[in-house]
Amino acid sequence: MTGPIDNMAIALTRIAEEAERRTGTLDLSNLRLQSLPEALFELRHLRELDLGNHKPWEPGTKPNQIDAQRKRLECLASLEVLSVRWSDLSSLDLVRSLQNLEQFDCSGTPVTDLTPLAGLSALKRLDCCVTQVIDLTPLAGLSALQRLNCRSTKVTDLTPLARLSALQQLDCSETRVTDLTPLAGLSALQELDCSKCRLQNLPPSIFTKPSLKRLVLYASHVPGVPPTGILSQKYYEDCLDRVRAHFADLAMGSEVIVDIRMRSLAVERSTPVIETPEKTLNGFSSGEARNAGMVRVLCMGRR
Numbered sequence: 001m002t003g004p005i006d007n008m009a010i011a012l013t014r015i016a017e018e019a020e021r022r023t024g025t026l027d028l029s030n031l032r033l034q035s036l037p038e039a040l041f042e043l044r045h046l047r048e049l050d051l052g053n054h055k056p057w058e059p060g061t062k063p064n065q066i067d068a069q070r071k072r073l074e075c076l077a078s079l080e081v082l083s084v085r086w087s088d089l090s091s092l093d094l095v096r097s098l099q100n101l102e103q104f105d106c107s108g109t110p111v112t113d114l115t116p117l118a119g120l121s122a123l124k125r126l127d128c129c130v131t132q133v134i135d136l137t138p139l140a141g142l143s144a145l146q147r148l149n150c151r152s153t154k155v156t157d158l159t160p161l162a163r164l165s166a167l168q169q170l171d172c173s174e175t176r177v178t179d180l181t182p183l184a185g186l187s188a189l190q191e192l193d194c195s196k197c198r199l200q201n202l203p204p205s206i207f208t209k210p211s212l213k214r215l216v217l218y219a220s221h222v223p224g225v226p227p228t229g230i231l232s233q234k235y236y237e238d239c240l241d242r243v244r245a246h247f248a249d250l251a252m253g254s255e256v257i258v259d260i261r262m263r264s265l266a267v268e269r270s271t272p273v274i275e276t277p278e279k280t281l282n283g284f285s286s287g288e289a290r291n292a293g294m295v296r297v298l299c300m301g302r303r
Contacts, residue, residue, distance in 0.1 A: 007031040015039045018046075029054055029083070032062040036069045046076050052085035056108060063087045070094045084109060085127070092116040107131065107149070114138040128153065129171070136160040150175065151193070158182040173197065173216070180206050187211055194220055195232065207243050215240035224250075 011028050015037055018026045024047040028040070036051075053063045066073075067088045074097040082101060086108035095101060096116050104117070105127040114128065118138040126139070129151040139145060140160040147169040148161070156176040161167060161183065168188050173195035183189060184205035192206070195218035202222050207215065217239055218232035225231060230246050232239045 007033060008037065011037050012039060015043065018043060024048060026050070028064065030061075031064060033064045033066075036064075036066055036072065041072050041075055044076065045078060047078055048081040049076065049079055050083045051087060052083040052105060053087065053108075054085070056086040067091075074098070080122075095120065102144075117142070124166075139164070146188075161186070173218075190214065192216070193236075195235065196220060199223075202243065204247070207240065207247065212240065214238045215243060217243070 008031075011031055011033060014026060014028065016039070019039070019042070022045055024045060026040075026043065026046055026048070027050045028036075029050040029052050051064050051066055053061060055061055056063070064084075064087045066084060067090050070089060070091065071094055073082075073094045077097055078100060079098050080100050081103040082095075082098065083105040085105045088110070089106060090110045092106065092111055092114065093116050095104065096119065099120065100122055101120050102122050103125040104120075104123060107127045107129045109131055111128065112132040112134070114133055114136065115138045117123065117126070118141060120142065122144055123142050124144050125147040126142075126145065127149040129149045131153055133150065134154040134156070136150065136155055136158070137160045139148070140163065142164065144166055145164050146166050148167065149171040151171045152174040154176065155172060156178070158172065158177055158180065159182045161170070162185060164186065166188055167186050169191040170183070170189065171193040173193045175197060177194065177197050178200045180192075180194070180199060181203055183192070184203060187209075189209060189211055191214040192212065193216040195216055198221040200223070202225065206212070215238060216232050216236055218235050218237060220227075220231055222231065225243070225246060230239065230242050
């Protein structure tokens with residue numbers, strides 16, 4: 001009969017093996033440690049460290065207890081990848097000393113404040129989903145940031161992201177975000193997930209963005225867009241092509257309506273309409289009429 005698993009012994013074995021092999025990577029995830037082994041802090045060469053919990057939904061799962069010793073992690077200054085996901089970590093103050101950090105996962109923790117991340121100029125990927133984070137302002141200067149997951153947080157404003165020119169992927173689903181216009185200038189943005197958000201609108205500067213390859217809007221509220229048939233019908237379903245087609249159809253419909261009103265007014269005034277391959281009004285194409293300000297006047301209808 002197998003006895004209870006000694007997770008501390010497993011952790012110490014893995015640490016000893018890494019001390020000998022010096023691969024730069026150490027996995028202490030899912031061990032439900034009550035404290036961090038003293039030997040961990042001697043591995044100053046580590047580049048990747050996983051202290052997280054990858055199966056928080058499983059019955060009986062407990063997080064690694066690292067909060068009481070979090071400041072001790074400051075000595076691991078060579079870290080480039082650090083995961084503390086679903087641990088008991090309550091503050092990010094330890095990362096101020098980790099200037100080489102490129103990937104950081106603090107999802108599912110009691111963290112509320114991202115301020116300690118403000119000076120991490122090398123940070124490329126951040127996952128802070130399912131936390132109590134409200135303000136993304138500390139990220140405003142992280143010009144290397146490529147991927148951000150702030151799903152299921154209390155975030156309301158994406159303005160701090162407006163100048164993150166390297167940002168490629170953003171998940172702000174299940175947040176209180178309503179305005180996507182701060183993302184208009186992000187020329188590298190490839191993937192955007194706003195599922196379960198009540199958006200004010202869907203700006204053309206977003207869905208026509210040449211770089212955008214994937215748009216997810218599951219259970220989202222978007223004025224003027226039918227939720228059925230256009231928006232995502234399930235989690236993570238890409239609806240970008242349908243959204244683009246929808247707005248293209250609306251634009252075509254607008255052109256037809258404008259042209260009909262222009263023709264109707266021309267007939268009423270006995271003004272000849274010249275037939276050409278392009279619909280015209282007194283020699284103006286519909287586009288020229290719009291540019292000249294004629295459409296705005298004609299669409300007012302009869303006086």
